[in-house]
Ligand SMILES: Nc1ncnc2c1ncn2[C@@H]1O[C@H](COP(=O)(O)OP(=O)(O)OP(=O)(O)O)[C@@H](O)[C@H]1O
């Protein structure tokens with residue numbers, strides 16, 4: 001009993017040490033600016049994916065408009081900073097809230113439909129948002145996008161060094177991880193899982209499924225919104241091409257590859273999707289082909305993604321060990 | 329309002345159509361508090377559809393449903409559960425990816441209150457509810473005999489036990505009336521006996537009224553005090569097991585000539 005608590009504490013210590021150490025190590029590597037950029041993008045896609053995991057993974061809502069809420073967070077926070085001189089952290093919050101509002105516009109009508117119909121209508125909404133972003137020139141800058149987005153500053157520190165971004169995003173990813181974990185392991189999260197496992201049974205078990213689907217959708221939107229508000233100052237430049245259906249499919253692949261319905265899946269998946277093109281530089285022309293084949297292989301052989309596979313192996317290992325112990 | 333305060337459930341002229349098919353046709357019946365009421369009928373006679381209409385998975389096309397003398401014809405399904413009407417599904421629907429214990433804890437959803445803020449800040453209310461929920465769920469698992477399987481994923485349970493897990497979920501909602509749709513389908517005779525004993529035990533120890541659909545004649549004749557018979561969506565007979573099995577119409581529709589109660 002205390003042995004397993006010790007193991008857990010040790011695990012956390014190692015994890016925290018790792019999170020502190022990685023940026024320091026990168027800081028001493030050649031090409032660190034680029035490595036930091038990749039790490040930050042991976043962290044943002046982890047956060048985005050963790051929000052997506054709530055709706056798509058745990059609640060089973062195959063939403064394809066998640067990227068729209070990400071874009072709302074990015075645009076709204078940037079516009080507030082650039083046009084209205086609002087403090088970044090206030091506009092960060094406003095970005096997240098604007099994503100919730102957009103999520104309500106998209107989610108409330110769409111969630112009346114089930115399954116594929118729901119997916120299709122969310123694609124339609126996502127396209128509308130994309131077209132508005134491309135064409136509402138006076139607000140979004142149209143296809144030119146928004147340029148020269150200021151760096152974040154916190155406690156008077158300007159984030160000129162990308163290492164600061166890395167630490168900030170690590171903190172945000174950890175907070176998001178804890179938020180998702182706390183939700184999923186509560187009464188609310190069990191309602192999400194019940195809806196995914198059997199909507200009718202959930203309904204007659206006393207769960208207001210419509211309400212909980214909306215809550216799941218809006219919580220996912222909120223997380224996507226602040227991910228967007230973190231994304232804009234990192235990139236210093238955003239345009240509608242950052243938020244296409246293609247990017248949405250990358251978010252989806254990351255979740256499937258990493259392992260939907262697991263807490264670590266979105267993080268592993270984001271690291272994988274961001275690292276893959278870098279590893280495959282010599283084969284860059286075949287990137288999508290390789291990514292596609294990998295995805296098919298994972299869906300066939302590891303339907304739970306990388307983390308699903310890891311947990312299966314761990315369970316198998318535990319059973320083997322306890323069986324071995326019983327035999328002694 | 330129902331005239332009789334003893335009626336826990338009353339249906340008046342309940343009708344459900346699927347396009348041109350009248351799956352449930354103008355059905356009237358009542359269930360008294362504390363009884364075990366059975367329903368039989370050939371395949372496709374509308375038994376499950378009647379359950380779905382009462383629990384509002386479907387909306388009725390006609391008629392009224394009263395629960396505890398309150399008209400629930402237009403109450404949403406989750407609210408009906410809160411009022412004390414629990415049910416299981418044909419084919420034993422459960423939450424397959426969750427453990428047996430977690431399935432029962434989900435059943436306690438409507439008896440608990442903690443919400444987003446409780447989850448995020450781990451408030452005392454959440455901790456109390458989680459602790460209480462676990463304890464109550466364990467007690468239910470003991471009652472139904474699944475305590476030693478509490479950490480098994482329900483998907484990994486043998487079929488016979490999944491049916492019991494389905495009943496355990498419904499029990500966790502603290503029902504006054506439990507409607508259970510063929511809980512013994514696909515079970516061997518011994519498992520069937522266990523399930524029927526469990527239903528009787530729930531009534532005896534928890535005062536739960538039971539509404540039971542079952543194809544296993546011997547099981548339902550020995551368990552239910554009154555039985556109604558559906559055929560092509562219409563009620564053709566109602567009475568004690570003895571009366572029902574003596575009924576001419578029931579015999580031709582369902583039981584087969586020469587049927588006698590056994591056991
Ligand atoms: N959702 C639906 N849509 C259309 N028709 C349906 C639907 N559900 C049931 N039916 C039809 O309604 C009729 C009654 O079906 P129901 O499932 O209620 O029968 P049952 O008495 O429960 O049969 P069984 O003993 O096989 O479970 C059948 O003809 C069935 O095909």
Ligand SMILES: [Mg+2]
Nearest residue numbers: 375376377418
């Ligand atoms: Mg049926």
